[in-house]
Amino acid sequence: MKTKIIPFVFLISCFTLAQNVKITILESEAKDTISKHIYGHFAEHLGRCIYDGIYVGEENKVIPNTNGVRNDIIKALKELQIPNLRWPGGCFADIYHWKDAIGPKEDRKHIENLSWGNIRENNAFGTHEFLDLCEQLGAEPYLAVNMNSGTVQEAMEWEQYVNNENGASSLTDLRAKNGRDKPWKVKYWGIGNESWDCGGHMTADYYVNLYKRYATAMTSYSNTEKLYRIAVGPGTDDYEWTETVMKNIPARRIEGLSVHHYSVFDWSSKGSSFEFSDNEYYKTMKRAWFMEEFITKNSEIMDKYDPEKNVGLIVDEWGGWYETIPSGGGQLYQQNTIRDAMIAGLSLNVFNNHADRVHMANLAQTVNVLQAVILTKDEKMILTPTYHVMNMYKVHQDALLLPTTIENNPDYNGIAAISVSASKSENGTKHISLVNIDLIKSHDITIDIDDISNVSAQILTSKKVQDHNTFENPESIKPINFKDFKVKNGKITVKVPPISVIVFKGK
Template structure:
């Protein structure tokens, strides 16, 4: 009933970008969620809901992906720049949204939001209904320092300095709504778009700032995802390679096959099914990482030394989270409540990402507001922080820390664990994924430690969720923890709870 931790046995640095978020024009994620417009009676700052903005500032997401998702492949960026009263009105059919789209929240609003909350932007390009020239112009508008027409247009819209957008996704889910393509047809398009990206450099010796992200497979299709990645890298190896920095895997923890199970109503079997479902991601990461390594090993060696050989492609996860059956049936689209079942799987997923920080460089929770695995829900003028928000806040200390080699689970207690160390402090995650039973979990270390803090996120009932009527029903609390300095720490963990311990090396 113990977990052994050695702060000297570290693996890799946990990139803060693993704690990324995703906002899309889907349901009320952006419109009416994040964006209410400057004329709204709801308190706002230049059109962005004040309470949501302040919550995001506290969260400080290191990465924010936009405008989709599926929406990206129908989005034309010029619809969303310039004076608000001169922007086009279009219709949004994205994933059951079915609403007018007045494009109040566009490129400048998004990139200013990133600046306000401290996030790196990840912009997804329209590869399905857009064009190479449209992509180039968008990049020019965002990044060109020289006074070109598009740079002057950006300045006229209130931002004289370049935004410096580095991360660009080329298309989205081309195996489905992004074009129902094959790896071969997608690669043909990818070569055109990636090869056309401006470098924003000033000499041939200066490395380009751009980080092109290719679409990876549907992580929920065990056979297809393997063949997609194999064929993608076979096509990539043909003749010369286009610029490519990363490969984007998507994985959802589907909970859609059981009519009696909803986001708030579930039994023991439903609890276990969803908890176990999120753990599949770790096997998928190992599988895809191995396929990428194999694909890179087959890259051709250039005939002349001036041509570089492709030797590295990062694995990233652009979308992850729980997806419950009732999200398909609601209006606005894909809204679901967030219980402790979701908080537990969010914690376990973050632990997977952090444990595999040598393989995964970026990841985005889907989605931040009002859609699926939300951190924030809105209800009229109310802004509700879900227990998922607390999990991300509890885990902030892992950003930039060194991952400690940690057993994923104590086989006796069933407790899931992860730990990291930074500045002589250990942050230890302990998740009790048992729906009913509390447990005492012991940690042993080879050095003396002092317990500085313990935080617990738990509810009286795992079916509870935060609402407009009771917005703080599920909130992380600080636990009194009186323990002597030593090499053993025992923590009491409530059932269905997420816990973090902060230990300092004595």
């Protein structure tokens, strides 16, 4: 059966139809906690993410830094309260050998980044630099193991090097020689990356057998905390891959299953990151909404083999992906507009609402690559609309999910206009995050929530969906206080502007 394509001209006419939207907060049904790790990030050796992005080198006297890492980036990421950071890839992980990047920097092996542009790298940013950065940020490190060109022994020794107590072996002696006596106690380990593609073009059956070797060797024998081993899941709607992994890996050998999804409307022609048409915008939003279906169907398969939901669904790559801006000076450098704020708000709402299964997510990527929260140019730095959405949403971290229902949600050719999630913190504060991806219309919404008062709100929006911050005007887009709503008898009534993200707060 072919899908009927409705002309975009007709879609525009549909936007004029009035919709009265009712959202109900079901606090009495609350039982799941939104893991703070849903608000994680991803930093790969790609373009200007690490070098000339996060890391400028200790010898840099122009840009203030701590051990080579930009101080302004450290400050910005601490403000986000990022809970975890994934590294070194991505595809780069499957050509990365950790021993090349430890010890005196002058002795480190220079490598060619075969995954991303054949760029020469001096390995100045390695295991010690990354794990020390995570300590500065108060974030849990998430290391991706080289499963393609590496070996089981290499992965096992990496885990022992960073986790075992000093003096346990020659590996921990080597770590101490390199300046670190105590272990970092890294919990999260990704075993492989996109093994169906750049990570080896494996079949699901082959991957499962290889994974079991790695997961068996990488144990918690000498560690105080149990390792969290994450298996590779699908990056498309290949649910047979999920079935094979969940069916054949013993429960004692797996703690998480990763999936990847990018909001790309056409992989052969991904379009501009800041000069795009209204039609391209809606195609992107349709792909962003696919996240709901993708998580739901993968969760259904996982529920068959793990009904108690012990294995977490890990969305460790997500975001918008457009054509590289050549003037940005690095691969996959793109601008970040209000469209990306819509992707972020919508996606985070989906993750929150699936908190029973989604245990972690990692936005791709942190600095200067894809849907970055930070862009840099020499000594300048800007915070993107995506950064501001994640900063507004951090209130949901480790809060109790309040289930929601939506009635009369406007639907345009399969795209729902309104997205919502809600939570309640330990001190009783309630937060409701609301997104209207409609490009044209405001929508009248009633939020039915028992027992709420002292309500305040912030909004992120702009006149045009292509609007973005620049190095010349870095605060063109940022959250502002929002007061255009009423509260009466446990109901919030609000007219939500087009292309906007609103977070309400009350008790």
